[in-house]
Amino acid sequence: MKIEQFVYTDEASVKPFTINPQLIFAFGHRELIENQTLTKELARKYPNAILTGCSTAGEIIGESVRDGTIIFTAIEFENVKIQSAKAGLKDSDYNSFEIGKKLVSQFPQEGLKHVFVVSDGLKVNGTDLVKGIADELPENVTLTGGLAGDGPNFSKTVIVEPDGTVATESIAAVGFYGDSLQIGFGSRGGWDSFGLDRLVTKSKENVLYEIDGQPALDLYKSFLGDRAKDLPSSGLLFPLSMRDSEDRAPVVRTILGISEEDKSLTFAGDIPQGSFVRLMKANTDRLINGAEEAAVAAKNGDKKSPEFALLVSCVGRKLVLKQIVEEEVESVSEVLDKPFITGFYSYGEIAPFNQNVQCELHNQTMTITTFRES
Template sequence: MHINSAGEWESDSTKACGQDAGLALVFWSDTDQKTVTAAVKSLKTHCPQAIIVGCSTGGIVSGGTFLENAMSATLVSFEKTRLASVAARLRDHEDTRGLCRHLAANLPSAGLTHVFVLSDGLLVNGCALASGLAEFLPAGVGITGGLAADGERFQLTSIVHGQEILFGGVLCLGFYGEALKIGQGTRGGWLPFGPERMITESHDNVLLELDGESALELYERYLGKHAKNLPASGHLFPLYLREAGSSNWVVRTILGLDRKSHALLFGGEMPRGATVRLMRGNMDNLLDGAQEAAERARLDDDDALAILVSCVGRKMLLKQFVDEEIDTVARILGPRTTLTGFYSYGEIACGEAGEACLLHNQTMMVTVLQEQR
């Protein structure tokens, strides 16, 4: 379903599942809060039994189509799978770890097999969120999700839970029972270049110095003409990061900057002593990454739902070819898989080295849900 020019929900399919839907996944791009609030309230009349969850985005995946300046809802019905959800604001807890403890404690644990998480993309520390959920949710429960976005503005993001719009909030959607199979794949496609550098001054997700030099000035030198468009243009040049004592690399991307303090704000922790390299990508590499993510997530040739969470930075590089990324995933998953999702400020999924839950940047993350018959 999507919101038409009159502000009303309009069906994209002949399948009438609204009254029976147990879940409504709602994503919007460049849509004002008044419209979102009214649309969510109206959606409840179309699917009165559904748990409604969603977020603001940098672009929407709806079926096999990429949408901007739009709002869409994917209605999902399960035969054997139970659902539960919980949401909270960061401001109501001492820190992100406390928020995660609260979310885990208020999400029923009996029979829980997977959690899909949506978070404010600017006010919540994505790294702390991922590690906190992994710590407090029951062992063996899968975790995937993403951070809400605000296009290329990086000003204000939000999530929706039920009929409430939350700023600085996080929601967890729990899936229960043994009938649901989950496939998950996460891949990037960005390539490192230039020398390795050490983080010599930072705190939390704020990067100040690399090898004793201003990180902002270093970025501006490398970006050249693109520097005037920071922080948005920073998505085209993410950092590859390896913490001291670790062999695992993760991608981190810029979410903001403070020129007065020469600080760069990233989508995850930037610990002192970590090694970093600049990265860049091209269309072919990013499409290869999307294909690999879909191949890892693919299940049987049966009816399934795929939730795609891809990074705003990928969209910025792909530009008019962003539909090809979605087409690549759709081709691998097959015609019986319905696609939904969004472009984000960060992706949450397991790590390539087997870590239970990590914050990723600049990746395509695919979660496939399929009930066994």
């Protein structure tokens, strides 16, 4: 596996790749990516390469976190083969479950080992998307990915499609084939829950209307106090822990939008009626420890170090960690023995918690996918 990277800030920062890549990741500031001049030029210059990526709430390269750039990472595999897939939300009438199935159906199943997906971050129901993909994937194929970001703005997200085109309301995926590819993954949070468990008394999919019989928005605003005026972005600092059954670990849910009209909260993933939620708050040390634990899980006892790590961390973590945000990336790099790293701050992360556990949509986690050719 050969890997090269560059950071795009302006035309003078463009650096041609000296390898012959099959895959180019592009993660960057929405307005820069929307221009699509550079992604299309790379697609033209490297016709054998599949492009994939998205707009972000911050870009990751090595042990640093950037804003207002595009991070390009080119990979030339020795034996691994890859395939691409894409689908538009409009094509399935915004049915996220069906679009997940449609996306995966484009991949030949023989030899498929792993799928990495990037999705629209605002119009998609991430829970249903993951369920749809998992429903169509062969049992032994793993899945990771993330939802695109738009800084703290929550206004529009874009996806880089395989031919370098940049699209809204789109989902793109890369399928990896070959026994020589070793994949690892881990996802951890580090947030502290507090207060009582509260019952979700009215919800539909990812829209929460009532908690304990009270309007969800009013109750949530009472928790936030003065910060309520900054919703929905201030909601990133106080996510909900959601548990929908006794035998499943709680997952974290982050607010994407609010409605003053019906007093509802819209989340990146489902909040089923009858589930229990608790408010959460951040502890910076615990967040950084969580990132380290995700890296340990991704390594999964492998004596050999990965060659490449793809990090998807939540925008909420970035807003909490502020000037020490790079510490969570540094902790991951240290555990993984300093591989090439790229990634982005997202509106949702996709991965299983551990090996042999079903894939889920997460919020407020550091989610890591590692790659090594043996």
